[in-house]
Amino acid sequence: MIKITDLHKYYGTSKNRVEVLKGLNLELPDGRLICLLGPSGSGKSTLLNILGGIEEIDAGSVQVNGESLEHMTRKELSLYRRRHLGFVFQFYNLVSNLTVKENIEVGAYLSDSPLPLDQLTASLGLKQHLSKYPNQISGGQAQRTSIGRAMIKNPSLLICDEPTGALDYESAKEVLRLLEHLNQTYHTTIIIATHNVQIANMCHLILKLHDGTLQSVLQNDHLISANEVNW
Numbered sequence: 001m002i003k004i005t006d007l008h009k010y011y012g013t014s015k016n017r018v019e020v021l022k023g024l025n026l027e028l029p030d031g032r033l034i035c036l037l038g039p040s041g042s043g044k045s046t047l048l049n050i051l052g053g054i055e056e057i058d059a060g061s062v063q064v065n066g067e068s069l070e071h072m073t074r075k076e077l078s079l080y081r082r083r084h085l086g087f088v089f090q091f092y093n094l095v096s097n098l099t100v101k102e103n104i105e106v107g108a109y110l111s112d113s114p115l116p117l118d119q120l121t122a123s124l125g126l127k128q129h130l131s132k133y134p135n136q137i138s139g140g141q142a143q144r145t146s147i148g149r150a151m152i153k154n155p156s157l158l159i160c161d162e163p164t165g166a167l168d169y170e171s172a173k174e175v176l177r178l179l180e181h182l183n184q185t186y187h188t189t190i191i192i193a194t195h196n197v198q199i200a201n202m203c204h205l206i207l208k209l210h211d212g213t214l215q216s217v218l219q220n221d222h223l224i225s226a227n228e229v230n231w
């Protein structure tokens with residue numbers, strides 16, 4: 001469970017200080033697919049980076065599985081990231097001189113309890129591509145590799161910031177099907193920040209952020225499968 005209480009975040013100092021998150025309150029149950037929607041600049045990445053222990057909390061509290069991030073030292077935050085977090089970004093950030101398999105294995109080294117590589121690569125649909133290098137695979141395959149690298153850690157929370165933003169329709173759908181499958185198989189809480197409002201239809205919970213405030217938190221009563229998501 002993630003519990004956010006009166007969360008504030010500011011950038012800049014004195015006259016240039018801007019409040020980017022303006023007192024968020026939110027509870028996110030475990031094991032859900034969560035969509036975070038909001039226009040550019042509304043604070044989505046800032047919120048994800050706070051949940052990911054990358055950005056400091058200026059006021060308020062963020063509890064993840066009972067641990068308060070605002071009280072953690074840098075070392076504790078680093079351990080929190082290693083143990084609990086997986087990150088997926090719009091651009092895949094693969095290591096160019098490592099193969100697909102080796103890129104995924106990088107994630108395993110960071111975990112005390114990694115998932116078996118064989119099992120995961122079957123889910124990722126990358127078995128035929130394991131010995132290729134990033135410049136020999138498509139964008140969709142690269143994103144599935146980066147999801148593999150994040151998931152092999154067996155994180156309790158997978159944070160995806162615009163995971164389909166750079167992909168064509170078919171590759172984006174494959175990534176969405178994969179995220180749905182991982183959520184169902186491993187019960188990982190997955191947060192997807194996106195501009196694509198259609199993605200919300202396959203998520204259990206839909207958060208709408210506007211200008212640093214939560215406009216709405218909706219339970220999706222008309223859940224559809226990733227396969228049925230169209231745009």
Ligand SMILES: Nc1ncnc2c1ncn2[C@@H]1O[C@H](COP(=O)(O)OP(=O)(O)OP(=O)(O)O)[C@@H](O)[C@H]1O
Nearest residue numbers: 011012020038039040041042043044045046047195
């Ligand atoms: N390191 C920073 N220093 C100063 N201002 C920042 C910093 N990071 C973000 N901001 C500002 O905070 C606001 C929220 O940015 P954020 O990246 O969280 O929005 P977003 O909703 O993720 O946008 P997008 O959809 O374009 O990625 C923006 O006005 C942005 O300019």
